[in-house]
Amino acid sequence: MKPIHLTRARAAGSASIVFKLALTSLIMALAVAPARVTQSPERPRSEDGYFQETIRVAPGVWTFAEPRFHVQPIGNVTLIEQADGLVLVDSGGSPGSARRLIAKIRRLSSKPVKAVIITHWHGDHTQGLAEILKAWPAARTIATKATQAHLRDRKTMNTPAVFEPSADDAFYKQNQGFLAYTQTMVEKAPDPASKAGWSAASRLFAQYAEDMRGAVTITTTEAFDDRLDIPDRRTPIEVRYLGRANTDGDAVVWLPKQRVLVVGDIVVAPVPFGFGSYPSEWMQTLETLRTYDFKVLVPGHGAPQQDGVYLARIAAAIGEVRSKIAPLVRQGVSLDDARKQLDFSNQAQGFVGADPWLRRWFKEYWIGPFLTSAYKEARGEPIVQSLTGE
Ligand SMILES: [Zn+2]
Structure with a gap:
């Protein structure tokens, strides 16, 4: 880019x-x-x-x-x-x-x-x-x-x-939970990039929890x-x-x-x-x-x-996932097994390099959910919009 x-x-x-x-x-x-x-x-x-x-x-x-x-x-x-x-x-x-x-x-x-x-x-x-x-x-x-x-x-x-106080409180609590979780992850982070990433995430959730009020x-x-x-x-x-x-x-x-x-x-x-x-x-x-x-x-x-x-x-990344998942679907391999068998580390390297923090989220936000979509599509199953992406 x-x-x-x-x-x-x-x-x-x-x-x-x-x-x-x-x-x-x-x-x-x-x-x-x-x-x-x-x-x-x-x-x-x-x-x-x-x-x-x-x-x-x-x-x-x-x-x-x-x-x-x-x-x-x-x-x-x-x-x-x-x-x-x-x-x-x-x-x-x-x-x-x-x-x-x-x-x-x-x-x-x-x-x-x-x-x-x-x-x-x-x-x-x-x-x-x-x-x-x-x-x-x-x-x-x-x-x-x-x-x-x-x-x-x-x-x-x-x-x-329409504003609902109980839903608002529940959402606030959930964000406080994310904040607490990110704080525990700062302590557990195995490398400086991840520690910095979790620290920034905790500051972000503190602000986001307030910003989402109402x-x-x-x-x-x-x-x-x-x-x-x-x-x-x-x-x-x-x-x-x-x-x-x-x-x-x-x-x-x-x-x-x-x-x-x-x-x-x-x-x-x-x-x-x-x-x-x-x-x-x-x-x-x-x-x-x-x-x-x-x-x-x-x-x-x-x-x-x-x-x-x-x-x-992005087009190449989509193409790679689709072409790798198609033969596994034809063989009847489960989605979980397909996840274990397939390796997208070259793709990750192209997008985010070696940074372990970004590597983690490349997997969580891109490869993981996209593989689910590609698997469903290859099997002819519907892809439905939802909060969980499942
Ligand atoms: Zn967006």
């Missing part, structure tokens, strides 16, 4: 997330971890990347992004200025992150937010929406039909549609099938559904004049997310993305990119 050299505007204060589905391993570990939390847990440091940087990706287009990996994922948010108002792509991952985003947006432009496009249903992209609408109640909210339906479905989302899930007022345009003389916006990929309703945003392509979690760096994904269709969707003549590609997580190198790497 060619490093991007874009204007970094006024760093400080912004988004976080909610992405419970990525935390199945933590949830399992919690069953045995003591749920003790120190009195005043430390909060994120600037190098933790919890409060994302403002990156100007084109004239009138900014992304609030963070290049680093986070155990509790932090979804990018993109701000697009049109003549009569601002359009957001995604909403921040918590009410707290959305409040910080609102302050940043107001520093960049005095225009109102007139529309919010949600790329997919995962909480790290949607849990700030209610807060954004408190600031700009007249804003349109837009997603694909599948995403709109998930946002209405209490079984998919981890916060209710969170609710609201769905969008508008849904589209394949395309929706938001015209503007200088910065027209094309919203497209190109097929299933990371979820069953990933929206892509294309700015033809600026040649900026915002792709949600179809592309995530440095570690892609494999939960509940659609391997063969994801490959096709990536092929379609490669036909766009973009100057800047904004992933769902990680820094904006200026070439198709990383797109190609």
